[in-house]
Amino acid sequence: MNNKPKVSILMAVYNTEFSLVKRAIDSVLNQSFQNFELHIIDDGSDNDPQNQLLDYVKKHEDKIFYLRHKNCGQSQSINRGILNSQGEYITILDADDEYQPDHLWSCLQEMEQTDLIASTTKTIVDSEEDYYVPDKHDTNQVIHVDECILFATLFGKRKVFINLKFHDFYAADADFYERAGQQYNVRKVDLRTYVYYRNIPGSVSATLKRENASSASLCQS
Secondary structure (H helix, E strand, O other): OOOOOOEEEEEEEOOOOHHHHHHHHHHHHOOOOOOEEEEEEEOOOOOOOOOHHHHHHHOOOOOEEEEEOOOOOHHHHHHHHHHHOOOOEEEEOOOOOEEOOOHHHHHHHOOOOOOEEEEOOEEEOOOHHHHEEEOOOOOOOEEEHHHOOOHHHOEEEHHHHHHHOOOOOOOHHHHHHHHHHOOOOEEEEOOOOEEEEOOOOOOHHHHHHHHHHHHHHHHHO
């Protein structure tokens, strides 16, 4: 009997506020498609002395695996999660985002004759400029988030993630997708079942935008 899950979900966590991580976890637990496992990879967080995350994981040990290691970044954390996963398909969830209830089911419907998809998102913003992120080709320029390949919208067959792995640099998601396209069938699809919170100041792209704006201001002064 094969007890392996259909889908493995990987979530790297580093000093994300527990209320946001809980929201992300709950969105997985509430999926309409339930044949999944969730791997939480704690990337050396030091903001949870009460062990709220671990205590919450213990309540759902039938679905959730928890792994902790010293801080090494999102890409390496996800790579480690891949090695510990068992699913036929692998996908990712950022710790400060969430899935709509039909996200996994919707992704699975797109996988016929496809090895890897990336999807558009339901993007939550405070202002119009939040829709724009630094361009991977020139981080001083910005492009609309719908034009990007986003880390956590990647959903694909296990072999793709096992064979390629993620690298440690900005736009590692786009790099992964492009490398996958050289070996596998890949597609960008319009689902909008992944809820992407662009109004969180500590995100990588938000930080990079602030740094670029600061540098531009210094150059002009």
